Every structure is written in C-alpha cells, then in structure tokens.
Amino acid sequence: MGGILALVIVPSIALLIDFTPTTGLLILSLLGFGLLGLWDDLLSTYGKKHFGFTMRLKGTIQIFLAFALSWFLLTIVPFPFPAFFEGISGFLSWSLLFLFITFTIFATANAVNFTDGLDGLAGGSLVCTFTTLLFIAMASGDKSGQTVAVFLSIVLGWLLAFLVFNKHPARVFMGDTGSMGMGALLAVSCFLLHNPFLILGCGVVFVFEAISVALQLTSKRFLGRKVFKIAPFHHHLEALGWKETKIVTTFWLSGAIVNLFILLVIYLF
Secondary structure, three states, X not given: OHHHHHHHHHHHHHHHHOOOHHHHHHHHHHHHHHHHHHHHHHHHHHOOOOOOOOHHHHHHHHHHHHHHHHHHHHHOOOOOOOHHHOOOOHHHHHHHHHHHHHHHHHHHHHHHHHHOOOOXXXXXXXXXXXXXXXXXXXXXXXXXXXXHXXXXXXXXXXXXXXXXXXXXXXXXXXXXXXXXXXXXXXXXXXXXXXXXXXXXXXXXXHHHHHHHHHHHHHHHHHOOOOOOOOOOHHHHHHHOOOOHHHHHHHHHHHHXXXXXXXXXXXXXX
C-alpha cells in the first residue's frame, strides 16, 4: 500500500501546484515503472501460483518503458548533450545518448528494487539521495531544475510519512510498486539536472546493491560459484548474523555520509 499511495499522492499534489513538460516527464517516470511494479505485486499476491513476472518478461517491459522515457527526455524536455558526447556526429551522438539514458533508467529502477528488502532500507536511503538532489536542484538556475526541486519536495514529504510506518517492524511496505517507480524517478531527475553521474554518488547504496547482484549472477554463470551467501548484499549480512536494524542503520549512515560529502564538494568548490 505504501507504493500505491506514492502513485496517487505525489502526482496529484504536483499537478495541483504546476504542470510543465518537466513535471509530466517526472510523473510518467514514477507512474510508468510504478504501475508495472503494481502489476507484478498483484500477481505475486493474488495470482494462482503467487509468482510475479518472469525476470525476462519484466526486463523486457522495463526496457520498453525506459525507451519511452528516453524519447520524451530527448524530444520534449530540453536536455543538453553531455560533454563526453561532443565531437561525435549528430545521429550517432543522439543514438548513443538515447541508449545511455535507457540503460541508466533501467539499471536504476532495478537497483532501488534490489535494495527494498529490509524494513526502512530503501525508504531511508531514498531520503538521503533525494535530499541531496533537492539541494542541487534548488541551486540550479534553470526552470527545469526548479521544477525538479518542487517535485522532489513532494516525494520527500511522502517518503518521510512512509518511513513512520515502514521502520522496523514495518506495517506498510513499498513493494515493487514504490521501489521501481522511485528508481526510475531518481534516474530521470538526475538527467534533468544535467548530471546523470550523480546517481553513482547520491545513490551509492543502490549502486552497491546492484553491483553485488551483478557479481553474484556473473560468478554463478561463468565460475559456478557464489561471491556472497545471498545477494543483494544486505541479505548476505543477514546470513552472516547481522541484525536487520544494524544493517539498515549502517546503510543509512553510509549513504548519508557520502551524500553530505557530495554537498560539501558542490557548495565549497
């Protein structure tokens, strides 16, 4: 229910405040991946076999949604080409950027989804990440950045209310509905702030969790052995005997420290 409330509350308030192409893109990113997650959650809960989508089917739909968001970002919302695409011919640079945006949205949505495995883990980590992006957006001089700032303020309001009921022991959960929607929103927000690499720093917890899953799958596929007892990494720590609250607190503090360092670097230099 936590994820469902996000899909209802956040877009409703955003539309009441203002509507621009940027607002529309942010809402589409949240709703597109969020509704896919909701469909998966409903199948897992009420389906005959209590299984959601297969990994292949879910990944295919996610790529299609990421393609659509990339197209909107490049054609409807003004988005400057990053410096590392300069010097490449027009169509080729557009194609490479399109693929880069698609992959980033796809990967980030899954990274947040991987992290949503313990009470409060994904929610608290998202608070750290979106708070940093909010300060960066507030400091930006363009209208797109200001729109992102307003939208992220609404998201943070929902997240803080959600955490009251999602902290251990959780009574409300984010599910794929919330985690996939928030992941896509995170990626699109960073592109609208003209720096997709903010995900690597501001979303360090999600990146780390995604890397742990990738390492585990790659090692099992090519070496026939596991790197971790269970992936993502927070489940590995559980298998080692760490308490759930200790894992969550450690991840929160790690994310907060990295995000604070990013803000200090940006505002000082």
